[in-house]
Amino acid sequence: MTTMSTEPISFKPDVLQGRRILVVEDVESERMLLAQYLQQQGCRVYLASDGHDCLRKVQLIRPDLVLMDVQMQGCDGLSACRIMQAEPALRDIPVIFISGAAMPSQRVQGLVVGAVDYVSKPFDFEEVRLRLAIHLRNQPGSEIPAEPEAIGCPSSLDNILFQSARMYLLKSLAETPDLHELAAAVSTNSKRLNEAFRNCVGMTVFGYLREERMQHACRLLVETRLTVHSIGAEVGYTSGANFATAFKERFGVSPKEFRLSRACSWSRCQRRE
Amino acid sequence: MTKPVGPDELQQPLAMDGTEVLLAEIEPLLNMGALTDLLEWTERLEQEQPQHVDLARRVRELIARGDFEGVRALWQLV
Numbered sequence: 001m002t003t004m005s006t007e008p009i010s011f012k013p014d015v016l017q018g019r020r021i022l023v024v025e026d027v028e029s030e031r032m033l034l035a036q037y038l039q040q041q042g043c044r045v046y047l048a049s050d051g052h053d054c055l056r057k058v059q060l061i062r063p064d065l066v067l068m069d070v071q072m073q074g075c076d077g078l079s080a081c082r083i084m085q086a087e088p089a090l091r092d093i094p095v096i097f098i099s100g101a102a103m104p105s106q107r108v109q110g111l112v113v114g115a116v117d118y119v120s121k122p123f124d125f126e127e128v129r130l131r132l133a134i135h136l137r138n139q140p141g142s143e144i145p146a147e148p149e150a151i152g153c154p155s156s157l158d159n160i161l162f163q164s165a166r167m168y169l170l171k172s173l174a175e176t177p178d179l180h181e182l183a184a185a186v187s188t189n190s191k192r193l194n195e196a197f198r199n200c201v202g203m204t205v206f207g208y209l210r211e212e213r214m215q216h217a218c219r220l221l222v223e224t225r226l227t228v229h230s231i232g233a234e235v236g237y238t239s240g241a242n243f244a245t246a247f248k249e250r251f252g253v254s255p256k257e258f259r260l261s262r263a264c265s266w267s268r269c270q271r272r273e
Numbered sequence: 274m275t276k277p278v279g280p281d282e283l284q285q286p287l288a289m290d291g292t293e294v295l296l297a298e299i300e301p302l303l304n305m306g307a308l309t310d311l312l313e314w315t316e317r318l319e320q321e322q323p324q325h326v327d328l329a330r331r332v333r334e335l336i337a338r339g340d341f342e343g344v345r346a347l348w349q350l351v
Contacts, residue, residue: 031339046306157301187301192297
């Protein structure tokens with residue numbers, strides 16, 4: 001006969017310390033109730049008021065966990081969770097639903113769209129703490145993955161500014177805003193934005209943009225048959241000559257030489273196979 | 274289409290003083306609903322710019338209530 005252990009599950013006391021939790025709840029009083037409790041547990045708390053707000057913020061914050069109400073006006077929790085699951089960069093962020101819906105079928109619906117757990121309203125704070133701890137205990141520290149590689153110790157604001165601005169820049173490398181426009185778009189100023197980029201990726205906004213353009217140009221040279229002039233235009237250069245010069249400065253070879261060398265190594269690989 | 278970008282130094286704006294630097298940080302934090310960062314921000318404002326202690330306290334009270342619009346409204350008056 002097996003005996004069931006009645007020992008409580010124990011967690012490292014600091015398992016919630018410093019974890020970034022996005023609280024998504026449309027009722028302000030409940031949102032703040034949860035937020036204040038999580039603050040007391042040492043979490044870094046972010047607030048969103050519905051599913052749309054959640055989807056915008058989750059991409060920029062990359063929280064360790066999302067604690068979300070199911071029934072909300074506009075975009076509800078189920079829809080937001082479904083969209084997160086469809087997005088490779090977001091699907092690994094655990095979502096715990098909080099809902100007044102008590103029927104098992106409603107709970108199952110939440111799990112089917114990708115939530116990892118469910119807390120019923122009215123909730124007990126200790127249960128919320130334990131469920132968060134269960135899903136965070138095996139997660140590594142709360143470092144935001146910065147690209148191409150993290151430099152120094154970026155603050156939370158650095159990461160927010162970097163991710164927000166990066167999304168604007170990558171929408172179109174051919175037509176990017178100038179530094180002042182970009183800074184205004186993410187509600188800061190040029191100097192602070194450059195500082196955030198230096199802290200996150202070790203280069204200024206335009207250093208980062210130049211690098212993204214060059215990396216994208218490399219992909220286009222290898223994966224397409226576009227002319228060098230077209231690729232230059234695609235990544236924001238007014239002339240093929242300007243692009244070729246900048247490319248050679250960056251990689252030590254011209255775009256044509258780069259394409260040729262990659263094509264040769266590709267055909268060698270094909271022959272080996 | 275954007276022209277190739279010149280030296281980064283040309284893009285640098287004029288230097289700002291400590292208060293301006295701090296004030297410039299609050300809007301992105303409000304946009305992101307970054308509660309913990311906002312509370313830390315009020316502490317920094319209080320410590321680094323003692324002349325703004327009252328402002329820091331008022332902002333902290335509003336943030337603790339989740340009244341971010343109230344903070345924005347307060348900002349219009351500063």
